[in-house]
Amino acid sequence: MIWKTKVTQLLKIRYPLVMGAFGGWGKSDFASAFSKAGGLGIITALNFPKIDDFKKDIQKMKDLTENPFGINLSLPHHALGGMQKEETIRDRYLAYVEAALSEGCHIFTTSGYKAPFIARRVDEAGGIWIHKCTLLNHALSAEKEGADAITILGIEGTGFKHPASNSTLVNVTMAKKLLKIPIIAAGGIGDARGFLSALAMGADAVCLGTALMATIECPVPVKSKEKWLQLDIFEQGFHDKIYKYNVKNFMAPSTAIGHREKLVSTQALIEELIEKATSILNSWGFNHHEFNSLNS
Numbered sequence: 001m002i003w004k005t006k007v008t009q010l011l012k013i014r015y016p017l018v019m020g021a022f023g024g025w026g027k028s029d030f031a032s033a034f035s036k037a038g039g040l041g042i043i044t045a046l047n048f049p050k051i052d053d054f055k056k057d058i059q060k061m062k063d064l065t066e067n068p069f070g071i072n073l074s075l076p077h078h079a080l081g082g083m084q085k086e087e088t089i090r091d092r093y094l095a096y097v098e099a100a101l102s103e104g105c106h107i108f109t110t111s112g113y114k115a116p117f118i119a120r121r122v123d124e125a126g127g128i129w130i131h132k133c134t135l136l137n138h139a140l141s142a143e144k145e146g147a148d149a150i151t152i153l154g155i156e157g158t159g160f161k162h163p164a165s166n167s168t169l170v171n172v173t174m175a176k177k178l179l180k181i182p183i184i185a186a187g188g189i190g191d192a193r194g195f196l197s198a199l200a201m202g203a204d205a206v207c208l209g210t211a212l213m214a215t216i217e218c219p220v221p222v223k224s225k226e227k228w229l230q231l232d233i234f235e236q237g238f239h240d241k242i243y244k245y246n247v248k249n250f251m252a253p254s255t256a257i258g259h260r261e262k263l264v265s266t267q268a269l270i271e272e273l274i275e276k277a278t279s280i281l282n283s284w285g286f287n288h289h290e291f292n293s294l295n296s
Helices: 006-011 026-035 051-064 081-102 118-122 136-145 168-178 190-201 222-229 236-243 255-259 266-283
Strands: 002-004 018-021 041-044 067-074 107-113 128-131 149-153 183-186 207-208 291-294
Touching: 002 006, 006 149, 006 291, 018 026, 018 041, 026 041, 026 051, 026 067, 026 266, 041 051, 067 081, 081 118, 107 118, 118 128, 128 136, 128 190, 128 266, 149 168, 168 183, 190 207, 190 266, 222 236
Parallel strands: 002 291, 018 207, 041 067, 067 107, 107 128, 128 149, 149 183, 183 207
Antiparallel strands: none
């Protein structure tokens, strides 16, 4: 089946799937597997303290795949503080942007805090800017700043939370109502039904994070992955860690881990997701060779 959405058209990817930004792990070996499988792989720039190492990884990525990929820049989850400090931080982030642009990269994702200075430079270069938000008012602000698409994260996801966070269902359906730009859904999505549900709610793509933590390419010890696969997402401790507000970022599985049963390659995971999604659509009477939500 051919998948046509505003995000597949914008990013020139086969499937409406975007890789999450992984601190420490989001490098070319991991990201290229996702791009090769038909989604948008993401290299996380801050994984490279040295700009030269960042550029080398981009070059490696281009050797590993000819498919599109993006660069993530996660900003501090607060105001940058003091003018001098702010200028120093902005200069560092813009150095990553310039390095990526010099290597022909034109897709950038940001998260954490508002990033208009990055947005302006990406726009000047004719690039694509996607901002990740937890709240709809932040998404609306990013749209006004010129974002080409928004990733909206529901409380089912992991990482930084906000005391006013809503569920993926509420965020995506309200984003569809309020935003004019394409929407990428994130938070607890780990299987074909979650994927289709997000598209039905109004998303133009989904962002996979936790689902990829149970892949062979994820650069984490196998013992850690096997431990994650044994997690009970309904256990009180796990529930509290996911749903209670916290100010600390943590690299742990979201509720999406409940859909994963064994370690598989990224290619196999995406093939399984797309095949099952197609089978479900067919069971609903959707007997078409193309999924097209461009006019929805």
